[in-house]
Amino acid sequence: MIEAKSLTKTYPDGTGALHDVTFDIRDGESCSVIGPSGCGKTTLLLICSGILRPTEGRVVIKGTDVTAPSKELALIFQDYGLFPWKTVYENASLGLELRGFGKRERKRIVSSLLKDLGLQGFEKYYPKQLSGGMQQRVAFARALALNPKIMLMDEPLSSLDALTRENLQNFLLQLWRQKRMTMLLVTHSIEEAVFLGSKVIVLSPRPGTVIKTVDNPQMGDSDYRTKEVFFDKCREVRQSLDGGAI
Amino acid sequence: MQGSKAELRWWSYLITAVAIFGLWHLVAVILDSIALPTPVTVFFAFIAGLKDGLISHLLISTLRIVYGIALAFSLAVPIGLVSHETRVDKFVAPLIYMLYPIPHIVLLPVIILLFGIGDLSKIILIAMIVFFQILVTTRDASRNISGNYIYPLLSLGASKREIYKHVILPACIPKILTAMRISVGTAIAVLFFVESFATYRGLGYLIMDAWSRANYPDLYAAMVTMALLGFGIYVLLDRVERKVCRWVYV
Numbered sequence: 001m002i003e004a005k006s007l008t009k010t011y012p013d014g015t016g017a018l019h020d021v022t023f024d025i026r027d028g029e030s031c032s033v034i035g036p037s038g039c040g041k042t043t044l045l046l047i048c049s050g051i052l053r054p055t056e057g058r059v060v061i062k063g064t065d066v067t068a069p070s071k072e073l074a075l076i077f078q079d080y081g082l083f084p085w086k087t088v089y090e091n092a093s094l095g096l097e098l099r100g101f102g103k104r105e106r107k108r109i110v111s112s113l114l115k116d117l118g119l120q121g122f123e124k125y126y127p128k129q130l131s132g133g134m135q136q137r138v139a140f141a142r143a144l145a146l147n148p149k150i151m152l153m154d155e156p157l158s159s160l161d162a163l164t165r166e167n168l169q170n171f172l173l174q175l176w177r178q179k180r181m182t183m184l185l186v187t188h189s190i191e192e193a194v195f196l197g198s199k200v201i202v203l204s205p206r207p208g209t210v211i212k213t214v215d216n217p218q219m220g221d222s223d224y225r226t227k228e229v230f231f232d233k234c235r236e237v238r239q240s241l242d243g244g245a246i
Numbered sequence: 247m248q249g250s251k252a253e254l255r256w257w258s259y260l261i262t263a264v265a266i267f268g269l270w271h272l273v274a275v276i277l278d279s280i281a282l283p284t285p286v287t288v289f290f291a292f293i294a295g296l297k298d299g300l301i302s303h304l305l306i307s308t309l310r311i312v313y314g315i316a317l318a319f320s321l322a323v324p325i326g327l328v329s330h331e332t333r334v335d336k337f338v339a340p341l342i343y344m345l346y347p348i349p350h351i352v353l354l355p356v357i358i359l360l361f362g363i364g365d366l367s368k369i370i371l372i373a374m375i376v377f378f379q380i381l382v383t384t385r386d387a388s389r390n391i392s393g394n395y396i397y398p399l400l401s402l403g404a405s406k407r408e409i410y411k412h413v414i415l416p417a418c419i420p421k422i423l424t425a426m427r428i429s430v431g432t433a434i435a436v437l438f439f440v441e442s443f444a445t446y447r448g449l450g451y452l453i454m455d456a457w458s459r460a461n462y463p464d465l466y467a468a469m470v471t472m473a474l475l476g477f478g479i480y481v482l483l484d485r486v487e488r489k490v491c492r493w494v495y496v
Contacts, residue, residue, distance in 0.1 A: 074401070076398075083413065085419075086416075086493075094399075144400075
């Protein structure tokens, strides 16, 4: 489904962000990418989404080369996903607006989504009037409104407190299972990577390169967090991160 | 809640105004000089002035300043916004760097030679000075928009125009309006300068005229009117900001 083939990215100022990164994600698979800060994780997502071009290598989604932002794909960011000058409703319906959906259809889709996400009644609020968890749910609403096949997420939960974070991790897990989406999640939390990724890719410090791929087929339940195998996988990921000499 | 907050604001304005006039009165009584009449004397001169053309002077000054600011705004804002593009900024940045620190007010003779002694040259000088204040702020604002605001839009397939509409313009508006409020003070100062000679209309002329006649109540009445003009425009811009940038104040 998503194939990254020997991706290398060197910025014009000479900073090497990625070096020869290769992986593939199957249809409906959930893949976590973890690595030390500044290892080029965000660069990797921007390349996969077609916003940035790699210096070398290519990304192939469903057999076609990615050269521009694809309609099947939604991108979610950590802090800046929402526009502070737009209300909850305006933020959530922005994607539909840009894709040319009519006013009535936007209203129908967004209203039911906001309801599903527990945001009903907050349509006219501005992001800063909401808690961090609610803000992030609005960002999810915007991405989901377009019914994407693929979701790329850049540390979507890292600015949230532990409880809200676990809540939204469960939410993401449920979403993935219900919609059978393909997910690529960039995170710097080992537990989050193991909880949400049926495959965990460990990147080295900058320029990021794949140190190890940990298969994690047992994930998929919200009580996975308490199981022995969960801790084993966390340990395995942690060891390969340490091996990368952070 | 909203109502009582606004009410509180009006009360604090009223109290401040009373304090200023009270202090003025006190100092005037203590100094007992013809150079500082009491607010009451000035008030009567102001009322008398209203019957004697003060309004038409105020009007012409208002037009000059509003046209000046509007002209500056309509040029500086678009240029400042598109400076978001590094390609454009390559030209704008050195322009600002070289031209902004120069005192533009000394160009008055040149502007009068080029555009005559009428309203046009006055408006142009006001616009020119305010232009740079708005441009510098707008450019800084548009240059500092995080790419993280733009990537999600790009991933949604937004065009350049849509990025300006949904991100760059709304992100810059609060800073633009702040720059405009600050520029009111500058614009009024320039207005006084350009009206202080070669014209027989406007508040600046009234001030110079009353001064030369040593008519201090009239002088103060004209000065107070000019202050009210600045205050009025400032309040108006503040209102616009609260309306347009509701998200900042919630």
